[in-house]
Amino acid sequence: MAYGTILVALAASATALSRPSTTALHATAAAPAAPAPTWDDHVAIPEAPESLVKGLEGNDSMRRQFEAMLRDAQDSITAAVEELDGGATFQQDVWERENGGGGISRVLSGGTVFEKAGVSLSVVYGSMPQEALASATERGVDRAKGLKPGERVPFFACGLSSVMHPRNPFAPTMHFNYRYFETDGGVWWFGGGTDITPSYLDEADMAHFHGTYKTICDAHDPAYYAKFKKWADDYFVIKHRGETRGLGGIFFDDQNDKDPQAHFDFSKACVNAVVDAYLPVVAKHKDDAFTQKQKEWQQMRRGRYVEFNLVYDRGTVFGLKTGGRIESILMSLPETARWEYDFQVEDGSPEAEILDCFKNPREWV
Helix, strand or coil: CCCHHHHHHHHHHCCCCCCCCHHHHHHHHHCCCCCCCCCCCCEEECCCCCCCCCCCCCCCCHHHHHHHHHHHHHHHHHHHHHHHHCCCCCEEEEEECCCCCEEEEEEEECCCCEEEEEEEEEEEEEEECHHHHHCCCCCCCCCCCCCCCCCCEEEEEEEEEEEEEECCCCCCEEEEEEEEEEECCCCEEEEEEEEEECCCCCHHHHHHHHHHHHHHHHHHCCCHHHHHHHHHHHHCEECCCCEECCCCEEEEEEECCCCHHHHHHHHHHHHCCHHHHHHHHHHHHCCCCCCHHHHHHHHHHHHHHHHHHHHCCHHHHHHHHCCCCHHHHHHHCCCCCCCCCCCCCCCCCHHHHHHHHHHCCCCCC
16 A cells, blocks of 8 residues: 555654654653554544544644545545445444554445455654654655754654455456645645556546546646656556556655645545546446456456565555554455466466556556
């Protein structure tokens, strides 16, 4: 789950802080080291509070705005998925950590249309070692400006992550994550993206999915789509296979070159486009007839999905190494997958057709 679980991981490593003064920042560096986080120190709470952002009053801060926007998106997306599935509902878990951080995880399993679907919100606040925070950004930009070596970086992070795995092999998997980071030193940035992972190629589906996001990108900045589409193609690569995980979408990070509200508006438009971009594709294919061989190919592609997430995805790897909430970190994995020794596709087959797309990214709109 690209970067999605990094918010959970950050929660595992954070020491809770409000917004301390510069003097307090320097005092933090001299404080005794906190105990190492463990995977099971996230505490369930019975219901979600009005806000998971602590220490701030009112809703005018970007922290509160972004959390409220994502919580609305979580509600609308899960409601639409439940409606399409026609029976299964999302299980909700609300959790927090004593030293900072909390979240709302929703997972649907055993549905008629969806084998598994998860939409997870994370709100994280605390302080991080400078090297840990550097791993949360694509380019390793200095997010600890003004701090001395070894001083911890007080930060805030909020994100919504999702992965959906339909049953039908002709209905693609989809992933998205949108997030906002801020440090107490005044540095902030936005990141996110939505990408699609089909097992079989339907060019009309890809034109619809990519076209939906190109329209949004063009409305906010004509340069966005080409830049962010390539970013997705370059990031979601299974290097040891020489192929992409899926057929891309958009992906961006380190966005802070415009007014914060402009970046917020773009993120809001993107996350709220998930239903329109993706669910019509699933609805189109959910009842398609398929063979056992086609189901097995879907399971093989899910195996590739697992390989990427566990080997290359920075958020997943970081979360596993830093004691993140394991259920949230591995929410992205499918319930079933398949690996076959030295599997080869048949020349001229539909499987070979889409494999060529994984090895040679195309333009869809």
